[in-house]
Amino acid sequence: MDSKCISQAVISRLPRYYRYLLELKEEGYERISSNELSKRMQVTASQIRQDLNNFGGFGQQGYGYNVQYLYEEIRKILGLDREHNMIIVGAGNLGQALANYVEFEKKGLMTKGIFDVNPRLVGNTVRGIEIRMIDELEAFIKKENIEIAALTVPKSKAEEMAGLLVKYGIKGIWNFANIDLHTIGDVEVENVHLSESLMKLSYRVNNRD
Amino acid sequence: MDSKCISQAVISRLPRYYRYLLELKEEGYERISSNELSKRMQVTASQIRQDLNNFGGFGQQGYGYNVQYLYEEIRKILGLDREHNMIIVGAGNLGQALANYVEFEKKGLMTKGIFDVNPRLVGNTVRGIEIRMIDELEAFIKKENIEIAALTVPKSKAEEMAGLLVKYGIKGIWNFANIDLHTIGDVEVENVHLSESLMKLSYRVNNRD
Numbered sequence: 102m103d104s105k106c107i108s109q110a111v112i113s114r115l116p117r118y119y120r121y122l123l124e125l126k127e128e129g130y131e132r133i134s135s136n137e138l139s140k141r142m143q144v145t146a147s148q149i150r151q152d153l154n155n156f157g158g159f160g161q162q163g164y165g166y167n168v169q170y171l172y173e174e175i176r177k178i179l180g181l182d183r184e185h186n187m188i189i190v191g192a193g194n195l196g197q198a199l200a201n202y203v204e205f206e207k208k209g210l211m212t213k214g215i216f217d218v219n220p221r222l223v224g225n226t227v228r229g230i231e232i233r234m235i236d237e238l239e240a241f242i243k244k245e246n247i248e249i250a251a252l253t254v255p256k257s258k259a260e261e262m263a264g265l266l267v268k269y270g271i272k273g274i275w276n277f278a279n280i281d282l283h284t285i286g287d288v289e290v291e292n293v294h295l296s297e298s299l300m301k302l303s304y305r306v307n308n309r310d
Numbered sequence: 311m312d313s314k315c316i317s318q319a320v321i322s323r324l325p326r327y328y329r330y331l332l333e334l335k336e337e338g339y340e341r342i343s344s345n346e347l348s349k350r351m352q353v354t355a356s357q358i359r360q361d362l363n364n365f366g367g368f369g370q371q372g373y374g375y376n377v378q379y380l381y382e383e384i385r386k387i388l389g390l391d392r393e394h395n396m397i398i399v400g401a402g403n404l405g406q407a408l409a410n411y412v413e414f415e416k417k418g419l420m421t422k423g424i425f426d427v428n429p430r431l432v433g434n435t436v437r438g439i440e441i442r443m444i445d446e447l448e449a450f451i452k453k454e455n456i457e458i459a460a461l462t463v464p465k466s467k468a469e470e471m472a473g474l475l476v477k478y479g480i481k482g483i484w485n486f487a488n489i490d491l492h493t494i495g496d497v498e499v500e501n502v503h504l505s506e507s508l509m510k511l512s513y514r515v516n517n518r519d
Contacts, residue, residue, distance in 0.1 A: 112513060116506035120488065143492055179509050180516025194410050198403030204488065204505050210512060248515055249508075273515040275508060279329065279413065283352055289518065291511035293502065296413050297325035299458075299484060300388050302500035303419060304321055306457055306482040307389025309498065 107155050107178075114152060115175055117142070122172040134165035184209045186246055187275075190262055191253035192217035192225075192232050195277060199251050200227040213245045218258075235262075239269045251275040260285065316364050316387075323361060324384055326351070331381040343374035393418045395455055396484075399471055400462035401426035401434075401441045404486060408460050409436040422454045427467075444471075448478045460484040469494065 121142055125133055135153075139146035153166070156174055176182050187205070189196045192215050199205075200215055215232045222232045233241065241247065250271045254262050259278030263285045266274060273289040276282055279297075282290050330351055334342055344362075348355035362375070365383055385391050396414070398405045401424050408414075409424055424441045431441045442450065450456065459480045463471050468487030472494045475483060482498040485491055488506075491499050 113510060115513070116503070116509040119509065120506070143490070179513045181509065181512060185512055185515065194403055194407030198407050199504075201403050202504070205508060208505065208509065208512075210508055249511060272518060273511045275511050281352070289511060289514040291507055291514070293504065293507055294325070295408075295411070295502065296417065297329070298500055298502055299414060299419055300325040300328065300390065300417065301322060302458060302482045302484050302498060303390060303394055303417075304324070304388045305498040305500070306394065309481060 111152050111155055115179055118152070119172070119175045119179060119181075122168055122175065125168045126172055130168045132165045132167050138166065181209045184211050185248050186211050186213050187249040187251065188213060188238075188241070188245075188247050189215045189251045189253060190217075190235075190238075190266065191251075191255075191277075192219070192222050192227070193253060196251070196253040197227050199253065200230050203228075210249070213247060214241055216241075235265075238265065242266075242269045242271060247271065249273040249275060251277065253277045256280050263288075320361050320364055324388055327361070328381070328384045328388060328390075331377055331384065334377045335381055339377045341374045341376050347375065390418045393420050394457050395420050395422050396458040396460065397422055397447075397450070397454075397456050398424045398460045398462060399426075399444075399447075399475065400460075400464075400486075401428070401431050401436070402462060405460070405462040406436050408462065409439050412437075419458070422456060423450055425450075444474075447474065451475075451478045451480060456480065458482040458484060460486065462486045465489050472497075 121138065135146040135149045138149055142149070153171070156178065187210055189199050189212060196215060196217075200212055205212065212230055215227060215230055216235055216238055217232055218235050220234065223234055225232045248271065250266045250273075252259060252263060252266070252274055256278045259276070259280050260282060263274055263276070263282045267286045267288045271288060273291065274282065276290055276292045277295070279294055281292070330347070344355040344358045347358055351358070362380070365387065382391075396419055398408050398421060405424060405426075409421055414421065421439055424436060424439055425444055425447055426441055427444050429443065432443055434441045457480065459475045459482070461468060461472060461475070461483055465487045468485070468489050469491060472483055472485070472491045476495045476497045480497060482500065483491065485499055485501045486504070488503055490501070
């Protein structure tokens with residue numbers, strides 16, 4: 102199976118399949134038909150079949166999908182079968198909120214450190230994770246083999262900080278600053294633009310009948 | 311202009327146009343060509359022309375777009391030309407992080423109250439916004455004309471709380487709980503599924519060359 106051939110649209114739906122399969126597993130399901138899964142996920146059964154056919158042979162006529170098997174395959178495709186080390190850059194409320202999420206660790210996404218520029222925060226911890234100063238960033242990323250950085254600094258600092266992260270070898274930036282990181286070099290960027298999400302909701306609330 | 315006819319894909323890009331136009335305005339631009347805007351936004355000029363043509367006649371050949379006018383029009387379409395009142399349900403780190411964002415208010419999205427079930431938090435404030443108990447929710451929503459609720463409660467409480475919010479007249483739920491709110495009735499839901507966003511990044515980091 103070559104995951105490179107899978108379309109971005111399918112990839113972007115995989116985490117949701119992953120979430121439902123995990124729920125099914127936890128509820129004790131061994132198998133599920135595409136119709137049942139369709140009902141749960143409120144996606145058409147044909148969409149589910151099409152999406153999952155990308156990975157070949159997971160479903161069997163008259164049997165449905167093996168929950169454990171499909172869960173494991175999607176987990177592998179998403180790269181969650183091995184741990185990824187993460188840091189949080191910016192120890193404000195949002196950074197601390199992310200540090201407090203235990204869900205990420207259950208998925209193998211391990212928060213190893215939190216960084217900030219405010220010297221008053223040195224040595225504080227969030228859920229046992231120490232807050233460090235930016236001057237330790239480079240050494241820490243290398244020593245702890247950090248791949249992903251959540252960027253929760255103010256907009257005005259985001260581009261500069263992202264540049265440092267890339268320079269120090271970070272492979273993926275999870276960007277919460279309300280800015281597009283265009284010019285920072287070779288790195289994967291996933292944006293969570295909260296203001297834009299809220300504006301979309303405002304649009305829909307405003308255009309209800 | 312009938313904003314009902316605009317495709318969801320275009321709508322979902324509007325907040326980003328809005329952000330860039332606001333920046334241009336702040337930098338003192340009066341007009342901008344689609345080519346310049348294209349360079350800044352890293353979107354093709356033809357995509358920009360197509361998107362903005364949906365709203366009719368904003369651009370003029372040889373002149374470009376009037377920044378102030380386009381900004382105002384997109385603002386109106388997004389419903390940001392009037393204030394929307396919002397509450398935050400769940401006063402944990404994430405709820406507090408949202409309460410601390412002043413950006414939302416600049417866009418007319420006003421956080422009026424924060425709600426929680428933990429009686430120890432009663433009377434505490436975040437940036438001057440009082441934390442209240444859930445039993446005040448109904449009266450508060452009605453009295454303060456609250457349209458939008460940010461839902462930052464744990465997954466296990468999300469469905470029940472969303473049901474209450476709809477019952478009490480909320481029109482839009484900004485859902486941060488890692489669950490799809492299917493069965494809660496007539497309300498607009500915008501999801502911010504942080505785990506899924508992080509998993510997409512993990513996939514991309516894992517599939518780099």
